[in-house]
Amino acid sequence: MNEKTFQVLEYHKILLIWNSFARSGSAKERIENTRPTTDPRKVEQLLQETDEGVVALYKNGNIPMAPFADLRPTLKRAAIRSMLSLKELLSIRDFLKITLDVVHYYQDIQERQTLLPTLSRMFDALDPVSDLRRRIENTVLSEEEISDSASPELFRTRREIHRKNAQIREKLQSMIGLTAYQKHLQDNLITIRQDRFVLPVKQESRSSIPGIVHDQSSSGATLFIEPMAVVEMNNAIRTLRLEEDREIERILQELTEYVGEQKQILEYDYDLLVQLDVIFARSRYALELKANRPKLQEERGIHFYQARHPLIPADEVVASDIHIGGEYSILIVTGPNTGGKTVALKTTGLLCLMAQSGLFLPVKEGSSWSMFQKVYADIGDEQSIEQSLSTFSSHMSNIVRIVEEADQESLVLFDELGAGTDPVEGAALAMSILDHLYHRKVFSMVTTHYSELKQYALSTDGMENASVEFDVATLRPTYRLTIGIPGKSNAFEIAGRLGLRREIIDKAGEYLSEDTIRFEDVLHEIQENQKKARTELEKILRQKDVMERETVKLKQRQEALEDKERQAKEKATMEALQIIEDAKTLAGDIIQEMKQIKSEKTKDAFKDLESKRRALKEWEDVLSEDLGPIKRKTPSKTGRTPKPGDDVLINSMNQKAVMLSKPDKDGNVLVEAGIMKIRIPLSDLSRLEGKKDPMAGGRRTVARKAASIKSSVDVRGMTGEEAMLDVEKYLDDAVLANLKTVTIVHGKGTGVLRKTIHDLLKNHRSVESYRIGAFNEGGDGATIVTLK
Structure with a gap:
């Protein structure tokens, strides 16, 4: 692999995007220096790491990998006991917090029973060194401040400093309050100069307030004097400050030594965390790119299905199938300018570099490739593929070097091979170079305009034609790569669409040989038939996709309805069982209370007993209503x-x-x-x-x-509560006996007992009506009740 190839294929832009997903500076540095590996075992390991990272992101969300500093210089200093600063200690604390968060992240993954065989070894090896982290947290508050509780001695010293400060302020405040002092002071306030408490004294009153001058105002009108009365107290504070500094230095030195003792663990943690940062950056890039894991195959070849160039926006790129291998090792791509030939060339080379870097590819599942020890590219343009999708130049000196170095473990990419010179000579030179590469078993992909190369590929073993489509009607390329069919130049059609006179185009056709015209016509017919077939296939696939989605929706809807019905039945059953259980519990409680009330035999006991009996009957009604559907x-x-x-x-x-x-x-x-x-x-x-x-x-x-009960009941002489109990029981027995009319004898008296009986009858569910007895039925001393 050489840097020229990386530059031409824009591999560095892939690294920049990958880099953007990393959090730490060291991880970004590693990514920037990443180059494709040629070790098959290493490639498989990298792809497996990326795969497990994707699984972890799917199952447990983003890893809590916050940015962290490079600890290596700090750890080297700690190892030689060079005292660390508060900032360095805080960076170690932050790193250990991140390490702990990552450990917890992995524990969550384990609870979800997600298997990560490769990454698990890294996660398991992490040691958050919790004791060191807690010691730093308890000692260092910020980059400028250390905690009072860092040591008992520091706490004592600072408490004494605060006490001395308070004494000095109190002393100076009392001096400011004296009339004799006030006339000499510029302001009635206490200030600090050179870490000592002073008073602002007027220049002319210098001799009136004995003390040490520490500063003066810019105008010279004010002197900042430390009165002699507080000099010793300020000296004491100065001594305490020195003791404080010595204690802080001792604490920091002790912490530094502890960090040095943990140097090996911290370095190992750091290296693991950087590795995980790089891996999860690859995985996040894979998700962002909607990429899949390619398969590394032993048989030499490239099989990328629906491959997309990773640097072209997803809504603009056109996916194509790219195949090299099997019956042919050289693929010759033809087609019009700006048709996408160079894109196909760059896509092939760049995807191979990405796969050998452990990155997932924007291809369909099932795509595969074989390992290439070297990738060569001669693509003449120096422009970005994001700005221009083709090139028209070549560099023979570069081709010479590639032809000399390439072997059967290499992939060679030539753009416009043989262009830039006489077409006849250029085509002959291109065919000769391809012959040489074929006999050396070099896998190659070549773009060209030469018709001679199209015919050469048709008649030569080990070579195959491919083409990129061009829509003559719109004068726009489709960028779709088709393997097996050479491309048509479409020069005459494009010229006509752009306005060139018909007679000129027809005259140009006369200069073509009959074989050339027939060959171009056959190509045109093949391309048209292929476009129609693909259109029909896409239509069928769309209809199939719609039908499959509808089938899934119907199945999900049916399952949801069945599940809803089952849940409703289960809920109704559970509610009914709960009602029955509540009824049993309530009935038992009421019966127990009724027994207790009967045993008390007090005046209020009868009222409570009647209340409990009514509550029991009300619950009977509830049961009758609620348990109906069970x-x-x-x-x-x-x-x-x-x-x-x-x-x-x-x-x-x-x-x-x-x-x-x-x-x-x-x-x-x-x-x-x-x-x-x-x-x-x-x-x-x-x-x-x-x-x-x-x-x-x-x-x-x-x-x-x-059934043998009497038709009347006599409650004369009873209290209201006793009469209510007897009448309640009598009415229940009368209903059992199926009596329709009964008489309750309560006497005339004061009418209180009669009113109590009537209040009971008024709300009794078995009573249809009641009335005072007639002359021959007992008159006002009896009530005639008609039962339901």
Whole structure:
């Protein structure tokens, strides 16, 4: 590899872009000095590092690699115990912080179970030297300040300095406050000159205030005098300052020695961090370029699919397939000027250099190339490819050198081979050079205008034609490279489109040989047919892509709907189970409280008991409403209509119960489910068959007992709370017995008991209506109740 090739192919611009992704100065320096390697194992290692970096960026985001200083000079000084400055110590602290952040970044990657076999060895070898970092953090506050807590001696000294300063200020402040002093002072303030506290004294009062003059104003009107009363105190502070400086020097020397002891670890960390910076810069460049990893193949050749020139903007570059190898080792590219021949030439050479530098390429997956020990390029233009896409000159002296040095491990790129001289001689010279390269097994890519080279490639083994398209209708190149077909010059068509008279063009055609005309016509027909075929293929591929995307969308939509339905079912089931669990818990708590209230037998206990009973019934209603849609596996049922006393299944609740009453006018029946009694539509019940549970007999006994209940209840002489409990229980029994009308005897008295009973009946869910008894029914002393 030679620098001339790098310059011609603009390899240095690739390095500049790669460099922009690095954070540290040393990494940037390494990138600037990077040259393609010719060791296959090294190339594979570099590509693997880039690949793992891309995976890490995808999985865990950007690596926290902040800019860091070059520590190597600092570590050399520390090794010889040359005291480090606060700035140098801070740079070491910052570097160790970055090292720790990178270690944490790798730990996050490990938690995601992402495999990075090559980079893992680097990450694992990092040592953040936490003890050194903490010591620097606890010692150094900034580039100018060291912490008071750096040592007990420093803390003591600085505390004493602060105390002495306060004493001096207090002394001088008291002097300023004296009338005898004020008339001699220029200003009533304390200032500092040469690190000593002084007072601004008028020039004419110099002898009135004894002391040491340390400075004077620019006008000479003010003298800055240290009064004799504070000279000793200032001297004491000066002594303490010296002690402070000695202690700071001791602390810094101690830190320097500690850094020197850790020199080997820090140098290793530094080298690893720079390597990681270079690698992740390559990986970020790969993502920015939307590049893929090329495969290094043993068989000699180049196979770049949909290759793009990396320096041309993505919205302008045209991708092309580039193949050299197999049946041919020399590719001859023809076509009109500014058609993209030089771009194809430079793209081929530059991608090979990038791949051998460990960089991913802007090519389609599956692209491959073989190792080249040398890459030669003779491209005549000195302009940037970003400004001009072709060249028209060549340098024979450069060609001579290349022909002499190139061998079977080389890649040679010639632009406009043989141009710049007589066309017949130039074409002959070009064919001779290509013969020489072919016999030396040199892989070559050549651009030319000569028709002789087109025919030469068609008739010579080991060579292949290629062309770049040109749209005659728009007079614009398409820049698309086509291998297997030579290019047509289109000179006559272009001249006609630009306005050259038809008779001149026709006359020019007469000077062409018949074979030349036939050859150009065949080329034109081949190119037209190929363009049509490619257009149809692109149309088919677009339709296929649309259909595949629609299929994916439909599948994703179906999966989303199924997942949503499953989640809704799971949520409903969980909510129902939670409601049942809450009901069990609440019922148990209420029953326990009711037992406790009954045992107390106080006046307020009856009221609390009634409140608990109502709360339990309200929860029954909640259960009836909320558990309606829940379906579970049901026990075996019969087709018979259930009757009072039968074991039934409440279908909507999937809950076993005992039927206690016949249907009312609305078709509802009273059932007992556990401790709850609720009204359920008869249509929601199914009679159960099979073995009866031990409690079933008890329930039917309760039903039969309820059926023999009296049609009236007498609560005279009871308190309001006692009467409410008895009436509540009596009404439940009356409903079980399917009674329609009952009488509550409460007496006339003061009317308080009657009002209490009526308040109860007013809100009772089993009561349809009530009234005061008639003359023959007990009058005001009784209430007639009609049940639902």
